[in-house]
Amino acid sequence: MAVDMSMPILIVDDYKTMLRIIRNLLKQLGFENVDEATDGSAALHKLREKNYGLVISDWNMEPMTGLQLLREVRADAKLKNLPFIMITAESKTENVIAAREAGVNNYIVKPFNADTLKQKLTAVLGSF
Amino acid sequence: MTAITQPDPALTSRLEAARAEAGQPLSREEVADIIREVIGTMEGDISALDLQVYNELEALARYIQSARVEIAAIRPDEIREDHIPKATDELDAVVGATEDATGRILDAAEQIQTIAEGLDQPAQGQLIDLVTGIFEACNFQDITGQRISKVVRTLKHIETKIDVLIQALGEEVERAKIHSEANREPKPASDEDLLNGPQLPAAANGQDEIDRLLAGLD
Incomplete structure (x- = not known):
């Protein structure tokens, strides 16, 4: 099934610079319907207000981390199947394992490039 | 004669009480005073072993005091x-x-x-x-x-x-501070003193201020 390029995507990061970078790279890949949140709890609020097709979230944020957000999403009956990509500088094995156990769909380590982002989006959403 | 193989209970008890009262580690002089006081209350002759222990304790107290002064001199x-x-x-x-x-x-x-x-x-x-x-x-x-x-x-x-x-360290730090400030001689800024690197934004002169300063020096 073809990827809906107009689907809303929520990007979550406490660094505004990183939000701009991800937004611009998504735009270059053809995804322009992008919303932003700066921590897990703000993201969760937005996810419950609107139907998103994908979440791309940082891990290290306050007060709610990306991992906590992921767990909340997977525990929510309406959101549990939402594709979720973690994009973070946390690169230890135990981090990746914890994210996978919490139900992450894919994992990008910062710093990342446009090709990696495209590969992971394709792996989660299908070819576009 | 009683051979001293363990710290004397009276001395230990007296040291602990003094430390608790002071609320901080005791100085060398305070430890020495307490040792003298406890020895003064001992009955009978003091043995050579007692004296050896006393001397070792005093040396230990001197060493601790010296270490405290040296650490304080680093100015933590x-x-x-x-x-x-x-x-x-x-x-x-x-x-x-x-x-x-x-x-x-x-x-x-x-x-x-x-x-x-x-x-x-x-x-x-x-x-x-x-x-x-x-x-x-x-x-x-x-x-x-x-x-x-x-x-x-x-x-x-x-x-x-x-x-x-x-x-x-308590008072040693305060003493080191006073000593250091009292011995600080005013001296003209050397070339090395002028190498401070970039200033923090709040403390830095902007170009306008530099221009005004230069104009004021003409």
Whole structure:
């Protein structure tokens, strides 16, 4: 099934610079319907207000981390199947394992490039 | 004669009581006074072994006192009050400056991207590739920001440890501070003293202020 390029995507990061970078790279890949949140709890609020097709979230944020957000999403009956990509500088094995156990769909380590982002989006959403 | 193989209970008890009363480690003189006092209350002759233990205790007290004075002379209070706050301020300034610069680089890259979208191929593709490279390179700001935050957390941890050290040393630190300030001779600034590197934004003179200063010196 073809990827809906107009689907809303929520990007979550406490660094505004990183939000701009991800937004611009998504735009270059053809995804322009992008919303932003700066921590897990703000993201969760937005996810419950609107139907998103994908979440791309940082891990290290306050007060709610990306991992906590992921767990909340997977525990929510309406959101549990939402594709979720973690994009973070946390690169230890135990981090990746914890994210996978919490139900992450894919994992990008910062710093990342446009090709990696495209590969992971394709792996989660299908070819576009 | 009673051979002393364990610390004398009266001495131990007296030392503990004095330490509890003072609320801090005892000075060498205080320990020596207590030892004299306890020995004075002992009945009978003091053996050679007793005297040897007394001498060793006194040497130990002297050694501890000397170590306290040497540690205090390093001025841990200065590290806490001056060096660590300066280091964290400098690191905060690095984060602020790189964030500002990255924001301006992204502004320019986004404008180039908008212009590129209005161009024909292959120019459009070439420009978009270059802009993508700029976006990718700007990842560094997030990473360096997080690394610097880790360094700041480590400095705060060191600050906490130094606080404990200062409390333990107490009056020695105060004495070292007074001694150091009393012996500080005013001297003209050397060339080396003038090498301070970039100033923190709040303390720095702007170009206008430099120009006014120069004009005032003419």
